[in-house]
Amino acid sequence: MLGLAGLLGAGSPALAQPLAQGVPFAAPVRYDGQAAVRVENPTAEQLEMLLSLAEEPLQCGLPQPGQPSVWRVRWERLDRLAELGIAAEVVTPDLQRELDIENQRLAGAQLAENADYFADYRTYEQMSLRVNELVDQYPGMASRFSIGTTAGGRDIFGIRIARPGAPADQPAILLNTLIHAREWITGTTGMYIADELLRRYGKEIQATQALDRFHILLIPVLNPDGYVHSWTTDRFWRKNRRNNGDGSFGVDLNRNFGFQWDPPLTASTWPEDMTYRGPAAFSEPETAALRDFVTARPYIRAYFDIHSFSQLIMSPWAYTSTVPPRSAEYAAWNVIMQTGIARREGVLYRAGQLSRILYRTSGSSADWAFGSRGIPAWGYELRSTDSFVLPTSEILPSGREVLQGLLDFADGFERPLLISAGLTPSTPTEALPSAHVVSPGSTTTRLWIDVRPGTGQFQAGSLRAAVRLGRFGEFTPVTLTPESGNASRWWFTLPAMVCGSELFLDITAQTTTGQTVALAAGGPGGLSIRARSASASSTGQTFPCPTCRANFNADEFTNLDDLGDYISAYYEYVNTPPWPIWMDVSGDMELNLDDLGDFITLYYAGQCN
Numbered sequence: 001m002l003g004l005a006g007l008l009g010a011g012s013p014a015l016a017q018p019l020a021q022g023v024p025f026a027a028p029v030r031y032d033g034q035a036a037v038r039v040e041n042p043t044a045e046q047l048e049m050l051l052s053l054a055e056e057p058l059q060c061g062l063p064q065p066g067q068p069s070v071w072r073v074r075w076e077r078l079d080r081l082a083e084l085g086i087a088a089e090v091v092t093p094d095l096q097r098e099l100d101i102e103n104q105r106l107a108g109a110q111l112a113e114n115a116d117y118f119a120d121y122r123t124y125e126q127m128s129l130r131v132n133e134l135v136d137q138y139p140g141m142a143s144r145f146s147i148g149t150t151a152g153g154r155d156i157f158g159i160r161i162a163r164p165g166a167p168a169d170q171p172a173i174l175l176n177t178l179i180h181a182r183e184w185i186t187g188t189t190g191m192y193i194a195d196e197l198l199r200r201y202g203k204e205i206q207a208t209q210a211l212d213r214f215h216i217l218l219i220p221v222l223n224p225d226g227y228v229h230s231w232t233t234d235r236f237w238r239k240n241r242r243n244n245g246d247g248s249f250g251v252d253l254n255r256n257f258g259f260q261w262d263p264p265l266t267a268s269t270w271p272e273d274m275t276y277r278g279p280a281a282f283s284e285p286e287t288a289a290l291r292d293f294v295t296a297r298p299y300i301r302a303y304f305d306i307h308s309f310s311q312l313i314m315s316p317w318a319y320t321s322t323v324p325p326r327s328a329e330y331a332a333w334n335v336i337m338q339t340g341i342a343r344r345e346g347v348l349y350r351a352g353q354l355s356r357i358l359y360r361t362s363g364s365s366a367d368w369a370f371g372s373r374g375i376p377a378w379g380y381e382l383r384s385t386d387s388f389v390l391p392t393s394e395i396l397p398s399g400r401e402v403l404q405g406l407l408d409f410a411d412g413f414e415r416p417l418l419i420s421a422g423l424t425p426s427t428p429t430e431a432l433p434s435a436h437v438v439s440p441g442s443t444t445t446r447l448w449i450d451v452r453p454g455t456g457q458f459q460a461g462s463l464r465a466a467v468r469l470g471r472f473g474e475f476t477p478v479t480l481t482p483e484s485g486n487a488s489r490w491w492f493t494l495p496a497m498v499c500g501s502e503l504f505l506d507i508t509a510q511t512t513t514g515q516t517v518a519l520a521a522g523g524p525g526g527l528s529i530r531a532r533s534a535s536a537s538s539t540g541q542t543f544p545c546p547t548c549r550a551n552f553n554a555d556e557f558t559n560l561d562d563l564g565d566y567i568s569a570y571y572e573y574v575n576t577p578p579w580p581i582w583m584d585v586s587g588d589m590e591l592n593l594d595d596l597g598d599f600i601t602l603y604y605a606g607q608c609n
């Protein structure tokens with residue numbers, strides 16, 4: 001539909017300077033002689049010292065006492081930190097060198113023909129072209145939209161992803177990435193989510209179910225002017241590019257939304273500041289466009305504003321530590337997403353009310369969506385714990401884990417009952433002990449189950465739980481113990497598991513009108529727990545006892561029964577899909593004879609012993 005001029009925005013700077021714009025060769029802002037240091041648990045006094053000693057904080061959120069924070073510091077001042085008793089870990093010794101390496105790599109990536117899209121970070125133009133490619137590739141499911149134009153004349157484009165034939169007003173989940181320019185990993189993560197949802201629809205159960213119930217609206221670059229600036233001029237640019245008229249540029253878009261914009265909490269009223277809130281609420285084309293887009297679409301049911309870094313899931317309110325409406329649901333949703341993220345790659349995100357896990361802040365997008373529009377909303381901080389400049393090896397894992405959190409959320413969102421489950425501890429603001437991984441042989445690991453009303457009411461006494469070791473066979477019912485003083489929670493103790501085995505959970509409850517609802521975050525076979533000798537950490541985990549694909553029955557032995565089970569399950573699938581996608585050996589989301597062949601080869605090659 002769109003011609004080339006439409007893609008680039010006729011008359012925009014993009015068309016006038018097609019080459020200079022996206023190419024990262026000429027970043028004039030340099031960070032020579034500077035390091036990034038991480039301070040684990042600073043006191044208020046130490047933060048004051050850091051503010052005077054460091055160049056600036058180098059993270060999305062503002063540093064707070066007791067919270068880890070990352071700072072940009074000149075080399076000659078590093079010794080001073082130690083003298084003052086501030087325990088700082090140098091996480092990037094030479095910032096400019098890191099940017100030089102990134103620039104060099106990106107220059108190569110720009111030139112590489114037919115490079116895999118997710119092999120590297122992508123410019124504004126490349127992201128725009130990729131959206132068009134997806135629209136061409138999936139004409140019945142993907143379409144391009146625009147929410148407005150920036151001061152720099154750039155299109156704030158989006159992609160709508162819906163199942164074929166979905167009504168225009170089907171309930172929708174809205175996501176935006178790159179509201180803050182330098183948070184590049186968010187842009188690739190958003191595009192990965194779009195790509196995978198389109199690819200998996202009709203092939204994999206969770207994506208299919210999610211798109212059968214919701215359509216997805218993704219705005220990959222909410223801050224195009226700032227994002228382009230972060231490629232061409234200053235890698236660490238955060239704001240948009242408003243000319244403030246006093247020699248300074250930029251408004252912090254995530255302090256500019258018109259809900260609790262005033263008084264400025266962690267926002268600044270000084271134009272040169274990183275968190276400048278702007279001259280008025282919704283003064284910026286980007287925030288006003290998002291407001292108008294959301295307001296015109298009452299079918300938008302949930303909203304995610306994706307940032308980096310710090311690995312956080314942040315629910316309203318940001319502006320007050322008062323508990324928000326629907327707080328019990330927020331707590332359950334937070335755990336569902338936290339678990340989803342952790343179970344994919346083993347990375348732990350902290351989750352909770354933003355003002356409680358961090359600090360109070362004004363004019364944020366998520367508070368506006370929830371406060372003004374009543375839309376359940378979150379801010380995310382993605383990987384890592386210390387840098388905006390992430391190696392390309394983080395691109396796919398970040399995409400996978402955030403997609404998994406989103407799919408698990410969609411599984412449970414707006415169901416008659418909201419069922420969540422997890423391992424101890426269960427406080428939503430705390431990290432899970434692991435990505436649903438237990439130590440082999442443990443007989444003390446307990447699992448909690450929460451059942452809360454959704455669009456229906458819980459029928460007392462209707463909660464059922466059963467477990468199955470391995471992928472085949474019957475589920476065995478377990479006895480649940482209600483938690484005293486908490487009418488929505490039950491517990492049970494997991495059976496001991498051998499290393500490498502997997503426990504599947506089947507958890508259901510009924511509404512007062514007789515509808516049966518299964519545990520959210522399930523996918524085929526429901527939620528599973530793995531026994532592995534590993535501990536989770538904020539940087540992921542390794543599993544010294546690998547799961548054998550062939551060992552379906554979790555009996556520690558790979559034998560002809562397992563092979564027989566696989567072949568039976570395969571032919572069952574071929575005759576009556578869907579969707580035991582765990583049999584997808586080659587990772588292409590499809591089951592075919594190649595997979596079966598690969599499986600048999602692996603089996604006989606002894607890789608599954």
Ligand SMILES: [Zn+2]
Pocket residue numbers: 060061180183307308
């Ligand atoms: Zn941010």
